[in-house]
Amino acid sequence: MQDWWRGSVTYQIYPRSFQDDNGDGIGDLPGITRRLPHVASLGVDAIWLSPFYPSPMLDMGYDVSDYYDVHPEFGTLADFDDLVRVAHDLGLKVIVDLVIAHCSHLHPIFAESRRDRTNPKADWFVWADPQPDGGPPNNWLAIFGGTAWTWDAGRRQYYLHNFLAEQPAFNFHNPQVQEYFLDVFRFWLDRGVDGFRLDTVNYYFQDRALRSNPALDMERPPINPYDMQDQIFSKSRPENLPWLERMRAVTDAYDARMMVGEVGDALRGIEIMGEYTTGTKRLHMAYSFDMLGDHYEAGFFRQAIEGFFRDAPDGWPCWAFSNHDVPRHAGRWSSHGQTEDVAKQSAALLCSFEGSLCLYQGEELGQTDTELQYSELTDPKGLRFWPDEKGRDGCRTPMAWDDSAEGGFTTGTPWLPVKPPQAARNVAAQEEGDTVLNTYRAVLAFRSAHPVLRTGHTAFHDLPEPILAFTRWHEDVAERVLCVFNLGANPVAVAITGGEELIGPHRNADLSDGTLRLGPNGYAWLPVGDAVTVVRA
Template identity: 65%
Template sequence: MGNDWWKGAVTYQVYPRSFQDSDGDGVGDLKGITARLPYLADLGVDAVWLSPFFRSPMKDMGYDVSDYTDVDPVFGTLADFDALVARAHGLGLRVVIDQVLSHSSDQHPFFAESRASRSGPRADWYVWADPRHDGTPPNNWLSVFGGPAWTWDGRRRQYYLHNFLTEQPDFNYHNPAVQDWALSVLRFWLERGVDGFRFDTVNYFFHDPLLRDNPADYRDKTEPESSPYGMQYHLFDKNRPENLAWLGRIRALLDDYGAASVGEVGESHHAIQMMGDYSAPGRLHQCYSFEMLGRDYSPAVFRDRIEGFFKGAPDGWPMWAFSNHDVPRQASRWAGFGVDTDTLAKQAAALLLSFEGSICLWQGEELGQTDTELAFEELTDPQGIAFWPAPVGRDNTRTPMVWDSGPQGGFTTGTPWLPVKPPQAARNVAGQAGKAGSVLEFYRAMLAFRRATPALRQGRTQFLDTPAPVLAFQRGEGSGAVLCLFNLSPETVALAFEAPLVPAGPQQNATLADGVLTLGPNAVIFLPLP
C-alpha cells in the first residue's frame, strides 16, 4: 500500500489502561497490548491507534503529559514500546500513537519554568494574560471541563489559559520555539518506527492574541446546556486561521518519513467543513469529528455528513467513527433504533465499514459492547465528576476489554481500575470467536469484505433517493461497483427492485426475490454490479 496505506484503511483504537493488564496491577499496559496484537491482526484491521501512554500525573488519564518522550511506568518502558512496534509490524499492522500537543500537564518542567518568571527563557511558552482592572480573567473563555478557561498564578501575577483542566495549561503556538519543540517530539517517535499520529484537539493549537470575548452561540438556546461551554460560539479561543500553516509544518515532517496523520476536530459548528480544510493537500492526511458520534441514527444524518464533506473538500479525506473513548458506545446510544443489541451492532459495523473514507473502530465495538452503568464513587473521569449526573462522563465507555468469561473478563488478575460488570462480561471474545452469527464474526467478515472489495476502500459514493428509514448508496462505478442498502429501523420495509443482482458479502435480514427487496429489522445487503 506504500505511503498511502492510510487511505481507506481501518484503524482500531486501543485505550491502554483498559485493553490488557500483564502484571496484575489492574491497569492495562504495553506488554498486554503486545500479547493481544495477533487478535487485532486476525480481526482484519490495518492499524492500531494507541491512546496516550506517556509520563503523566493522570489527572486526565494521560491526556495531561509531563514527559512527551518517555513511557509512564504504569504502562511499561520505552523498550516495551519498541517491542510492541516490532511485533505489530511483524503482523502487518501499522502503529499510530496519540499526540497531545496543544497543552501539557502543569507538572511538565516547561510549565514550571514558565510560571517562575515573566522574563525566563520559557516565559512565553504558555498563554499568560494580565487580569482586568477588577481582577477577573481577561475574557469570557470557558473550559470544556467547566468554569473559566483561566486560572490565576500568584507567582507571575497573571492568569494562564487551559481549555481543559486547570492542570492542563495551553502551549503558546504563536511562539515559533514551541512549534520547533513539538516537531522534535514527533521526530523522536518517528525514529522509533511509528507509522503515524493521531493529533488530539487539533483545532485548539492557536488562540486569538487579542484575547477577544467569544460571542454567544449563534443558535438559539431555549435553556442552559448541561455544560456552559456549548453556549458560546468558539471564534477566538480555538479554530484560528494560524492553525493551517502549523499543520503544513507537521505534514512536511511526516512526508519525510512516509508517515500518516489524523486530526481530531472537537467542534460543534462547521466541523465537517473544518475536517475538509484541515485535510486539504499539504496539511493533515485525514480528520475526524464528532459528527457521527451523536444520537441521531437516520439516513439523513449519514448522507448529509458524507456528501457535505466531499462536496466541500473534494481533495480532503475523512476518517469516520461511530464511537471512541469520549462518547457513549454506539450500541447504547442507538439502542432504540435496533430490534436487539446484536442485530443493531452488526448493522452499524456494515454501515460504517461501507463508508467512503478511512474508518476507526473503538475497542470492544466488535463485540457489540454496551456502556457500563457506574455509581458516582466509581468514577475517575474529571468531566463525569464535574457534571454528574449529566452528562455521565466518559468512564462508562472506557471500562476494560472483556476477553473471556473468567474473573475480571481475562483483563487482569488483580482489581481493575474500572469495574467489569455482568452485562459487559457477557460480551467477551472467547464466547463469540468462531460462533456463527456472533457480532465478532460479523465484524471479521465485514472487514474481510471491505479489504477484498476495491470499491469499498476507494470508490466514490453516489446516494440513492430512497425513503427513510432506508439508506442506499453506490460505491464505485461500472463493473465492480457495489450497491449498499440498509434499513435503519426495527421495522420491516419493502421496496420494488427489478435489477436481477446477486448479493455478496455479509448480509442480515434482507431478501431479494420477484422484484421486491424486503428489508427486515436493521437489514443489510450488498449487491455487486456486474
C-alpha cells in the same frame, strides 16, 4: 504503500483498559502486545494507541508531563519498541496519540514558564494580564467546567487551559513551541511509528487579541455552559493551517507515514475536517464528533458524507461511531433496534462508507457502557457534571477476554470495574457462531476484498427514512456495489433495477423478482451496473 491510510481501518486501543499483564489492575504495553493477534484477526490495518506517556493521570494521560518516555504503569520504551515490532510482524501499522495543544501542569516546561515573566520559557504558554477588576482576560470557558483561565500568583497573570486547570495551553504563536513539537514528532517517527492521531487538532492557536467569544442563541441552558458559546476566537483559528503544513512536511520526510486529526467543534466539525485535509500539505485525514452522537438516520449519514466531499473533494475523512470520549454506539443507538442487531448493522454500515474508518476496542463485541456509581468515577467531566452528565468512564472500562474473573483483563483489581453485562460480551464467547465479533470479521473481510468500498466514490439514492442506499463506484474499478440499509425496527422493501444477486455477509435480506426485502436492521450489498435504480416498493 505510501497512501496505505486511504480507506484504511484503524483499531483504537485504550492502554489502561486493554490487557493488564503485571497484575496491578492497569493495562500495559506488554499486555497490548500479547493481545495483538486478536486485533490482527479482525482484518484491520492499524492500531491507534491512546496516550501512554508519563502523566499525573488527572485526565487519564491526556495531561502529558514528558513527551519522550512511557509511563511506568504502562511499561518502558523497550516495551514500546517490542510492541511496534510485533505489530509490524502482524501487518499492523502503529499510530500514537499526540496531545500537544496542552500539557500537564507538572511538565518541567510549564514549571519554568510560571516562574517569572522573563525566563526562556516565559512565552511558551498562553499568559494574560487580569482585567482592571481582577477578572480573567475574557469570557472563554473550559470544557470541564468554569472559566478557561487560572490565576498564577507568582507571575500575577492568568494562564489558559481549555480543559482542566492542570492542563495549561501551549502558545503556538511562539516559533520555539512549534520547533519543540516537531522534534517530538521526529523522536517517535524514528522509533518506527506509522502515524499520529492529533488530539484537539483545532485548539493549537487562539486569537492574539484574546477577544471574547459570542453567545449562541439557546432556548434553555445545556448541561455544560461551554456549549453556550460560539468558540470562534478560542479555537479553529486560521493560523492553524500553516502549522498543519509544517507538521505534514516533517511527517512526509519519512516513508509512508500519516496524521489524522481530531476536530472538536460541534457547529462546524465537517467543514473543518474538509478544510484541514484539502490538498496534500495539511492533514492526511481528520474526524469530528458528528457521527459520535445520537443520530442514526439515513438523512444524517447522507448529509455528513455528501457535505464533506462537496466542500473538500480532494480531502479525506475518517469516520467512527465510538471512541473513548462518547457513550458506546451499540447502547447509544439501541432505540433503533435490538442491541445485537444494531451492533451488527452498524459494523456493515461503517464498512460501506467512503473514507477511512476507526473502531474502538470492544466495539467488535457489541460492548455497551458500564453503569457506574459516582464513587467509581475517575473522569473529571463526570465528576463535575454528575448525574446529568455521567462522564466517559462508562465507555472506558476494561476489555473482556473470557469468562474468568475480571473478564481475563487482570489478576488484580481493575482500575474500573468489569461488571456482568460487559463481562458477558467477551471475546472467547463470540469466537463461534453468528456473533457481533464474527460479523465484524466478515464485513471487514468483505470491504478489504472490494477495493471500490475502500477508495471508491459514493452516489446516494433518494429514498425515505429509514432506508439508506448508495452505490460505491470508482472510475478505475469496473465493479459497482449497491449498499442498502434498513435503519429501523420494521421491515421495508425496495424495488431494484440493475441488481440481481446479493453478495457478502448480508443480514435479514431477501431479493426476489427485483424486490429487496429487508427485515429490522437488515442490510445487503449487490453488484450493479451504472444504470441501477432504487425506489421504495
